[in-house]
Amino acid sequence: MRIYHRYLGFFLAGIMAVYALSGIILIFRDTDTFHIVETVEKVLPEGTELENLGKELGIKRFRIDRVESGVAYFRDGTYNIESRTAVYTKKEMPYLLDKMTHLHKATSSRPLAFLNIFFGVSLFFFVMSSFWMFVPGTSVFKKGLYFALAGLALTLLVLFV
Numbered sequence: 001m002r003i004y005h006r007y008l009g010f011f012l013a014g015i016m017a018v019y020a021l022s023g024i025i026l027i028f029r030d031t032d033t034f035h036i037v038e039t040v041e042k043v044l045p046e047g048t049e050l051e052n053l054g055k056e057l058g059i060k061r062f063r064i065d066r067v068e069s070g071v072a073y074f075r076d077g078t079y080n081i082e083s084r085t086a087v088y089t090k091k092e093m094p095y096l097l098d099k100m101t102h103l104h105k106a107t108s109s110r111p112l113a114f115l116n117i118f119f120g121v122s123l124f125f126f127v128m129s130s131f132w133m134f135v136p137g138t139s140v141f142k143k144g145l146y147f148a149l150a151g152l153a154l155t156l157l158v159l160f161v
Contacts, residue, residue: 001132004125012122019119022104025097035091044084053079057086 025034044056050072054062065073072079077088093101106116131148134141 005129022100
């Protein structure tokens, strides 16, 4: 068990580092902490309807807040209906951080979803195999069980409080 635990740990060290960092970064996804903010000015084709504005600009969950004096206001920007000019701020993560967080948030429809499943199963193996690292009955094993119980208690506290 120790041998499997050791070599699987070495094999997955890189991906575990990526998941650890991207998990920390994802905690701040409701802020602009890691984002690069860029102002975009875009002239849209003639005949662009307000209903299609979000699609034309490539903004997800787009919603117009109000329209006043020929200007449509939306989150982080405006659209001048007469000149067909949209001015808005675009917030994106740097390329590497974006790739890391997309790997972390993979869904079953993504081509590499099986890697996420393999990684999850491997992490579960690490959890279970750690209980076979030491001989039951020894003081190290007993201390390990105390730490495992404390960790379980903390997990339950975090989940239900």
